[in-house]
Amino acid sequence: MKLLIIDDEKLTREGIKDSLDLEGLGITQVFLEDDGIHGLNTALDKEADIVLTDVRMPRMNGVEMAEKLLEQRPSAVIIFMSAYSDKEYLKAAIKLKAVSYVEKPLDMEELASAIQEAADSCKARSIHRAAALAHEKEQWNHLTMLLMEPEQGGLKNLDALIRELDLPISPSTWFAAVLIDCLAPVTELPEHAVSQLQGDLNTYLAKVDLAQIYHIHGDRYITIFLYSSARPRDESIYSCALFIREIMKNFCPFFISVGPVVSGAHKAHLSYKEAEEYLKTGFFHEYGTILTYREGNEVFRPPSDVMMDFTFALTNRQEEKALALAKQLFTSVKPSQMLLPSHVRDIYYRYLSKLDEIGLSSYVSLWQKEGLDSESIWEGVTGCTILQELHNLLCAKLRLYFERLRQGSRENPVVFQVKEYIHKNYAVPSLSVPDVSQYVHLSSSYVCTIFKNETGQTLNQYLTDYRIKMSKQLLSDPRYKIADISSKVGYSDGNYYSKTFKKLVGLSPSEYREKMLS
Incomplete structure (x- = not known):
């Protein structure tokens, strides 16, 4: 807990610091200032919890300083000191709800008691504030969950939460869901990452007449509901996604998906569900891609089956041909987002297994099988988050195979x-x-x-x-x-x-x- 002592007499402020058992009172940091202006600046800069201030000081008296401080930091606790039995100052102190008003010359026991009372008051306020914040956070989380997927009878709960949180949301408010898939645990991101995203996005949204409801779930997904009283243009929503991408690119690999604009909080879940579906196609794209609605009906085309030619190229040591066939496989899979990622992984597993089989027949091992760095084909495949990484893995192993053949690095x-x-x-x-x-x-x-x-x-x-x-x-x-x-x-x-x-x-x-x- 931080204590600020303000008095224009140096001996007084230093004497208080040296005479009191501040550690026993729960005080961890002490700051000293000589007048109201310096005191106000330090109280705000150092976020002082308790301010022990003289009333009569040059430039700005203690009451004026306390008034300005409490406007900006209402949680601060004030204790006034005065050498005068001045009723006007006493009235001002009571009006400002100061914890105590002690007279000079100071009685150290009385002052210690006043500081102890202030410390107890700070702790009580802190507990109350933490409980209020936890309750509010729980309400926001519940609100987001209802917007994502209304539970049975949840529409009434949704309306009640909107009223309780005093949000400017009416039946005609427009919503669009933006989902961020962080391909790293959110709790492992830099401490400032999430707060920066939320703060910078709030500033940006204020400029385009939008607001947000924000939620983290599964330690991986960040769901943001953008809303506005007037229907936002699709381009505005997409611009928000671009803004988010610029922030997120500094922290981790990710995908962003954007749901359609819908009318009313009761339909917000429809935008969320659409965005959730778009997110599933991230496997086929590069990191940082913004996934949204694509016009046109996709015609399913099965991936190229080049296994026979691939095997022939390997056995005949045709490196360029093998790499070209790997590229053909990749380009045949990439646009076919009707395939499941698990299906694509199975396909690549078969090609890597064939490469491993032919490598072993030539006494070339492509997978480290010893010690703590041991590998397996399946671990390599499942370790790839996107299709491009699977293609890179296959090409890397192909090049390694032919390189070892050229170097004659085959084992006996x-x-x-x-x-x-x-x-x-x-x-x-x-x-x-x-x-x-x-x-x-x-x-x-x-x-x-x-x-x-x-x-x-x-x-x-x-x-x-x-x-x-x-x-x-x-x-x-x-x-x-x-x-x-x-x-x-x-x-x-x-x-x-x-x-x-x-x-x-x-x-x-x-x-x-x-x-x-x-």
Whole structure:
């Protein structure tokens, strides 16, 4: 709590500060000023909660200062001090609802009591204000929910809320819904992002004779109902969406959708539902696109099926042809917004799987399968939010495949098969060199020799390293017990697993987990 002491006598204001147990009174910051003008500026600038002010001061007396302060900061609590038993000042103090009026020379116990009373008053006001704000916020949220989807009997509730919030909304008020899909949790945006959006938008809307009702839900979607007494032009609503886009582009990837203009609060949900449908097409567009009604009936055309030619281009090492076919697939899918994103992801998964299959047959691995950075095709596909990212993923993997072929960076076929077998079977406690040798149809001594020559590790060293890497990944998830992790990575003896882990990592599994999760 902040206390401002105003007195034209330096010894008085500093003496008060030094004599009182301000910390015990709940005061965390103290400011000192020498007259009413300086006091007013500091009270407003520092947002003082309690103002202890002398009455008689040069330039501006305490009563005048308090009057001006309370006009701009009505929550401030005033305590007057005076060396004179002046009834007029006392009347003014009562009129301003000052908490207390103490006479000079000051009695420190009396002053401490007055400040304690002021602090209690501040706390009570703060609690009351917080409760009022919470209630008002709840009302606004309820209002927005009713505008989005009227509940049974909700139209009466909607009208009642509009009256209670004293909004200039009548049956003839026009509405348009604007939805923002933030592709990052709203709670993870910079602290000022949401307040800036709401404040700047309010300023902009005032210039175009529009108002807003604003709501965040699902920690992802921001719904804004624009409304006006006169029917706004569609261009005006779209301009608002452009204004929002300029603000949002600084904070996160997003889409904006705009519903049609409708008449009456009871029909606002129709605009919202339309905007919600437009938002579903965001997958087929670039981030930041404003999605709205599109004229004309779309004719469904199935995506190009170029799998046979794609396979031929890969097996015959025709890079430009493979990339051209990927572009053909992309352009055939992009305008077809009658497809579901899940369907498109399935299509791209099939093409990436075919690429992976042919890569493995050439002993080229395109997906990192070891340690904490391990990947999978499906994770890559589901990690793409828009179609363009899926296309970029396919093209990137194609280029990587052909680049590795050109560089001759293919692994030795035997080593490649050995690693693949270990990656699939590392969790089997009995996995041994003979098992691996039998899989590649070669003798154990030959497999061990060639693996050591190619990798610099013995086969058992590689298996141990891989098991420990995979156990690190499991240790980063607190849902798994350490005893269970050891068996999941192929260790039947938990103590042996712990010793091996500490030898390689320098920490015990429990110490490693604590470090990871701290």
